[in-house]
Amino acid sequence: MLEVRDIVVNYGDRQILNEVALHAEPGQFVGIIGPNGSGKTTLVKTINRIIRPNSGTITIDGRDIENMDSIEIAKNIAMVSQVISINFEFTVEDVVLMGRTPYIKGGETHEDIEIVHNAMKKTKILHLKDRFVTQLSGGELQKVIIARALAQGPKILLLDEPTSHLDITNQIDILNLVKDASRKGMLVIAVVHDLNLAAYYCDRICLIRDGDIISTGSPEEVLTPANIKETYNIDVEIINNSITNSLYVIPRLEPLDDKTNGPREIQ
Numbered sequence: 242m243l244e245v246r247d248i249v250v251n252y253g254d255r256q257i258l259n260e261v262a263l264h265a266e267p268g269q270f271v272g273i274i275g276p277n278g279s280g281k282t283t284l285v286k287t288i289n290r291i292i293r294p295n296s297g298t299i300t301i302d303g304r305d306i307e308n309m310d311s312i313e314i315a316k317n318i319a320m321v322s323q324v325i326s327i328n329f330e331f332t333v334e335d336v337v338l339m340g341r342t343p344y345i346k347g348g349e350t351h352e353d354i355e356i357v358h359n360a361m362k363k364t365k366i367l368h369l370k371d372r373f374v375t376q377l378s379g380g381e382l383q384k385v386i387i388a389r390a391l392a393q394g395p396k397i398l399l400l401d402e403p404t405s406h407l408d409i410t411n412q413i414d415i416l417n418l419v420k421d422a423s424r425k426g427m428l429v430i431a432v433v434h435d436l437n438l439a440a441y442y443c444d445r446i447c448l449i450r451d452g453d454i455i456s457t458g459s460p461e462e463v464l465t466p467a468n469i470k471e472t473y474n475i476d477v478e479i480i481n482n483s484i485t486n487s488l489y490v491i492p493r494l495e496p497l498d499d500k501t502n503g504p505r506e507i508q
């Protein structure tokens with residue numbers, strides 16, 4: 242169980258997170274949504290202790306993460322960052338094996354290799370195991386990093402915009418993968434920009450703006466026209482998608498002028 246209590250993070254004189262609180266449990270897929278610059282990435286980095294808060298506490302199963310060493314943190318939390326860059330010619334298997342670092346003492350075991358291969362099977366990249374990561378597409382590399390995180394065996398998986406810059410096929414593959422991990426008991430917390438993907442995949446959503454939590458709850462509780470208007474300053478219609486049986490957010494857009502590709506003048 243993850244408990245974030247009254248977290249405050251300042252960058253110099255600027256407050257990024259303002260007494261943020263979040264409760265999440267094993268088996269949940271929690272989406273963090275909000276405009277650019279609202280503090281979403283700072284929140285997940287603080288949960289992973291990459292950023293130390295100015296005040297507040299974060300506990301996992303009742304233990305303050307400030308009292309955990311780096312190996313304990315790595316055994317409890319794995320993170321997939323927004324920007325991924327590997328410029329060395331490691332093989333895919335080598336990179337995924339790095340997820341076993343907290344457990345390896347003196348050399349990897351047969352169990353470590355089996356865990357790594359299972360992670361690659363889940364992410365559908367086992368056939369790439371001998372390929373250099375510098376030769377992969379963006380979608381393939383993202384799956385490698387997620388496989389590394391799964392091989393780490395964490396209780397909590399943090400993802401910062403895991404589907405940004407990916408085509409729709411890879412977006413769905415990755416979200417299906419992490420959704421399956423949550424169904425098997427892992428707590429997944431993901432920064433998601435697409436509100437409709439958040440509505441479909443997430444059990445709970447945390448809506449954040451300017452470092453403040455605007456709303457937390459189920460997609461039905463959080464994704465309301467009023468909340469979205471307050472947070473994104475845009476009017477929307479919320480309907481039920483009969484195909485996916487989930488909420489669907491439709492922005493109210495002015496029709497475009499055929500000649501200028503700009504909004505039509507209202508007479």
